Structures are given as C-alpha cells and as structure tokens.
Amino acid sequence: MATVCIDGNASMANPIGRERYRRCLIWGCSPPRWREDVTKHPEVNLAVFNKDRLLYKNLKMLPDVPFDYTGFERLDYRTVTIFLKVDDPFTKRLLHELLNDVAFKLLQIEDSEKIERLYSELKEVSNYRLTFMRSISHELKTPLNVIQGNLQLAKLGVYGDVSHLSELLEEIESAVKRATQLINNLLDLSRIETEGFYVKVEPVRFEMFKQIMKEYELLAQQKGLHFDFHFQGEEPFSGDFRIISTILSNLLSNAVKYTGCGEIKGFLQVRGDRIIIEVSDTGSGIPLELQEKIFEPFVSGESGGSGLGLAIVKKFVDLLKGKITFISNVGEGTTFHIEIPRVYRPSHYENKEHVNVLLIEPDESTRRLLRKIVSDYTVVEALTGQEGYLKALEHSPDLVITGLRLPDIGGDELLYRLRGEEALNRSKLVLYVGGKIEKTDTYLMGLEIDIGELASRLKILLGDKLLLVYDDDEKVKIHLEQVKSFIKALLDREIMAKGLEMVDERDFLLYDTFVLLVQGDPEIIATFMRRIRKMFYSNMAIAIVFVLTGGELKWQG
CATH class of the missing domain: 3.30.565.10 (Histidine kinase-like ATPase, C-terminal domain)
Structure with a gap:
C-alpha cells in the first residue's frame, strides 16, 4: 500500500489525498487519519454576506453583521463578501479555491434573477405598448368612420350643393385615407408582434x-x-x-x-x-x-x-x-x-420510397412530439408548405399531418391542393386544430387532447385498426367474439367495437375499414353504406357485412 506523507502544516503531497481531504471539508466530515500524529481538524471561521444580508455562517457564535468581522480576511466578489479566518495554510488555500467557485455560482444566480426580472419588466412594457396601440387604434377608427361616412353623404348631395367645396372634400378624404392606413398599420403591427396574424x-x-x-x-x-x-x-x-x-x-x-x-x-x-x-x-x-x-x-x-x-x-x-x-x-x-x-405544384419530382407519415411543421418541438407519437412508422418531415408538397408527391404517404400555420401557405389550403392530386387519393390528411368537420375528408385534430388518445387516433388513420359496428340486439351480440376471431384471422388488425347508434361522422373520417354485424334488415345495411359513401370521396373504404338470418351468420364483402 502506498504511503501518503503530510508535513507539520498538514499540506498534502499526493493529489488523490488532496481530493479526499477537499471532499471532507465540503461535506463537513473530519479529514482522514493519514498518520497517527495528524488528528486535529483545522479551525475554520466562515461567513458569507450579499451586501449587508447574511447568507451563511458556519458557527453560531459568529456575528450577523459584516461590520463586526475585524481580524478576518475579507474576500469581495461584486455584491458578495466572504469573511474567512483559518490558521492552516493548506486549508486556507483550499477554501480560497472553493469560495471562488461558490461566489461565482452566487453571482450567476443573482445575474439570472436580475435577467429574469428585467425580462419580465420588458415583457410587461411590451404588452402594455401593444395593448395601447391596439386600443387607441380601435378608438380612432370610430370617429374616422363617422368622418368618412359624412364625406360620402356630402358627395351624394344629402347636405345640399357642395360642388364649390369639392377640392376641400377631396383633401379631407385623402387625409382620412392616410389616417386610416396609419391605424391599420398600428393594428397590423400589434397583431404580428403578438402572433395574432x-x-x-x-x-x-x-x-x-x-x-x-x-x-x-x-x-x-x-x-x-x-x-x-x-x-x-x-x-x-x-x-x-x-x-x-x-x-x-x-x-x-x-x-x-x-x-x-x-x-x-x-x-x-x-x-x-x-x-x-x-x-x-x-x-x-x-x-x-x-x-x-x-x-x-x-x-x-x-x-x-x-x-x-x-x-x-x-x-x-x-x-x-x-x-x-x-x-x-x-x-x-x-x-x-x-x-x-410562392407555393406551387412541383413540375418535376422523382418517385421515392413509400412512407407511412409525412409531417409538415416548422416548429421543431411540435415535430419532435409528433415524431414520438408515430415512432413505429416510417416518417419524413418538411418545414414549409412547398417542401411538404414536393415530399408528398415523392413519397405518397399514407398519412399527411400538418398544422394550420405554415410559413408560406395555410395548412388547410395545402391539404386542399394535396387532395386534388390523383397520386394521393388514398392518403389521409390530418390538420391538427380543433374544430367542426364540415364536408371534408380532412380530419381535424387538436394537440391539446390526451397524448394516448392522439396516438390511438393516428394509429386508426394509418389503417392498423378497424371498426366493428353491431346492431344492439342480444341475438346479435352473442356472435361478436365469433366475428372478431374471423376478422382477426382474415385481416390481422386491432378491432374496435361500437354500437350502431353510437357511430358518428368522426368514425367515418378515422376508419377506412368497417365490419357491420346486423340482423337481416336490408334498410339498416343500405343506410350504413350510404353514410360511408357520403363521407368518402375516393375509393378508400372497405366494408364487410355480417348478416344474421334465421340464426345463421353469413357474410359478404
């Protein structure tokens, strides 16, 4: 075993020993007994102040105000002052090193708090400025509308013959237009800066x-x-x-x-x-x-x-x-x-490998979230509408996901164009905003919903789940498991079951494969098939119908 020598002043010759000694000082334990004649822990008196406020002292007997620390070594770090008294040279040297680190960290914390306060104040001032601009602009619009309205009435002769004032009225109208433009500029500026445009x-x-x-x-x-x-x-x-x-x-x-x-x-x-x-x-x-x-x-x-x-x-x-x-x-x-x-249809593109998902989103954090949700599938990404248009044609994805706000085109407009592409007639489109679905086969989805639910819906859109719709009758229900087993063997997909009366328009937008289990009523079957045809504008839906007739189960594609 190697021997570590310590001289009479407790200095250390071995760097490993110094590090162990340093750790003991940090955690407040006694230094290791490297030799039998070194057992005394060096006496340390330490106090830390930020300006005149006491932050720390290692002994209760030490004063609470900086003015009483006569005879102490004083270390100044901007607003942080450290008072130190220690007889052992090695301990003193080690503490100097540690205290430098501590003071630096304290100053970093202080600077960070100042920056945070300053940022908060600046943000408050900026919000106040934008609110003022928006409010005053709206207030000014009212009297300008009154002036503009009266000018038009005067030109129409409501106030009598004003032909002798035509030049004056033109100047007033020109001034009103300039003022209106200035007000619109103020409103636009406030909307852009608050990301409301x-x-x-x-x-x-x-x-x-x-x-x-x-x-x-x-x-x-x-x-x-x-x-x-x-x-x-x-x-x-x-x-x-x-x-x-x-x-x-x-x-x-x-x-x-x-x-x-x-x-x-x-x-x-x-x-x-x-x-x-x-x-x-x-x-x-x-x-x-x-x-x-x-x-x-x-x-x-x-x-x-x-x-x-x-x-x-x-x-x-x-x-x-x-x-x-x-x-x-x-x-x-x-x-x-x-x-x-400008977003335009790419005139030249090459057919590349087919992918499951195309993500079109400029924001990296949103893309990262969506990537994790569809991590089991092949994915390509695009940052702009133009890039997304090109990659959609190149890869013919099963699913296109985009937001409403792209840097060069609205997400709804882009998906409308993609829907017109014959090569993409089997692609499903998702616009991740909340909202009502109105005569479209674009699925609207909010990112604020539960992540598990979002992942489940995307999995359905990608064709990994089908919907088993059954007539809510006890004679029909007893055949549910039999039908599930048959469909599982036939298509090997996860099956979601739902009563006929509970099926809504969102189900027709989510699923592309339906299994209908009903009694032998032709009208029920015809109504359900009409609902499918109404929601699907391209040949994407598959329907398998099981009919219970005379206690026997029959099926047709």
Missing part, C-alpha cells in the same frame, strides 16, 4: 390591385409625378391579398410622399417559386445614418413621417419568409426589392 392563402388576380394602383396614380399625378406600375407573370397565383396589398400600399405611399419631382415606377411579377415586388422613386433618398434602422418602428427617413410603413413591410415580408433589400442615394431616390416564396 394569420396568413391566409387564396387565389389572387392582378385586377384585385386595380383600386390601389388607381389611388396612388392619382396621388402621384396631383404632385406632377409620372407613375408606372405593371403586373406580369401567371395568374391567378396563391397568396394573401391583404398582406401583399399592404406591402404595395406602404411602399407606394412612401414613394409618393418623399418624391418631389420625377417618377415612381415598379412591378409585381409572379415567376416560378417567387413573387417579386419592386418599387423605385426619384425622391429625396434615405440618409446613410438611418439606413440600418429604417425597418424599425417609428424610424422615418424624413421628418413628419410615422415610421411605421417600412416596419410593417419588413414584418410582413419576414412573416412570409421572404427577403427585402433596398438601394438608396440621398437626392437621387430609392429602390425597394422584395422576393416572397
């Missing part, structure tokens, strides 16, 4: 922007500016008309506002997988010192502007997973260029 994907045609173009062309002409904006590419195209029109409106509004002479031109182009928007002006330009901040709320390149237009544009472009760039020179003008991803 939902991207709606719908067929969009160029003519839908006709009124917006007419308004800004008129404003430009009133300032003597040449206006040229055109549309090109295929239509209709899928997009959120409100978002795109808001982007156009804010860009054109800024261009007209900050251009004194010259021209305003631009285009909206639908090309391949992109929607491209560009607006150019020959205005005052954006000063260099403001160019890095121009997309921040309430930052304006010119005095008098609200500074919300470009902030809203940037928020919407980010929401659509697009990108925005600009080139600006003071005194020469500015050009804004935007590219927004």
